[in-house]
Structures are given as C-alpha cells and as structure tokens.
Amino acid sequence: MADEADGTPRGPGGRGFYGAVTVSERGQISLPAQARRDLGISPGDKLLVLGDPAQGLALMTVDKLLGNMDFSPVLKSVVREQMGEAGEPGSKSGDGSG
Template identity: 35%
Template sequence: MMMNHGKIFGTTSMGERGQVVIPSEAREELGIKSGEKFVVFGDAHKGTVILVKSEIMNKFANFFFNKSKRFEKIAKEIFDKTDSEIEEEERE
C-alpha cells in the first residue's frame, strides 16, 4: 500500500525484551543494516513511534547548525548596523 508520505511494509510485534523486528522488505528497500542506530520519537497520545536513522538526524543537525551560523552572522551584521545608526542619530 502506498501513501503520499511513505509506504506501509506490514505489521510487527514487540517481544518480551522490548525488541521489534523491522520487516525484511522494509530493511531491504530502506537500506537498513544490522547494528544500524536510530533516533526514536513518539507520541503517547497518538500511540505513535517513529524511527529515524541516526545518520539522517546527524545530517539534519549539521545542516541546521551550518544554517544557524549563517543566520547568526547576518543577525550580527544587522545589529551592528542598527547600533551604528543609533549612535549616529544620538550624535545629531
């Protein structure tokens, strides 16, 4: 079954030790290897659990921090300009 945000790969269940098996079709199609690390998100009210490959989260974090550095630089330029404009107005 296809959905516009992904694909349903079937069902699974949790064992006594809290382990959940990811269906083989999902592992193959998504390139999930044994020992792969995941970040686990969940919503108790909605009863949802989402697994995201750690490498994807690392890429997102790097992207975010790189963009935030650029934003900080732009903000500093704006604030520096604003400060100098205020000083000029005060001198007048």
C-alpha cells in the same frame, strides 16, 4: 495508495506500509525485510526511537535525523552525546536493557 511491484502499499512521497510487528517480552521488534531493503537499514545500524504521546513511536536512522535537525541545536547535541562524537554508540545502552 498505490502498490509497488513488491506488494508494499505506497503513499505520497514514497511512504510505505510494511505491516505490523509484535513486541516481545523483552521489548524487541523485528523490522520487516522489505522495509530494511527499501530504507537501506543493515545489521549494526543505529536507529533512534522518537516518541510523541499523541502519535506514537517513530524510528529513524541517526544520519537522517541529524541531517534534518538544523532547527534544534539542543536536540542535535543530545543525539550526538548519546551516539558519541563520531557516531559511535555512547556509554548508554540503546537496546532497552539498561
């Protein structure tokens, strides 16, 4: 794994390790600033939380996931429903509070 000038360890394909985060009592985490900069994540952006019992959680922006979901029209439909047809939040809360 090579280190970039910013100190972020990099693996194949530019994958990075940005450190560890702590889950608050309310279930919240803060994304490391360098990860937000590198991945173009801005305040107000919507992230999808994906889970696999064997591998854990992954976060992905809606546009990245929808761009990679040609193989799964059912899942694509569910995501669009959750986010609203125009990419706006649906009626269900995604912040873990509801």
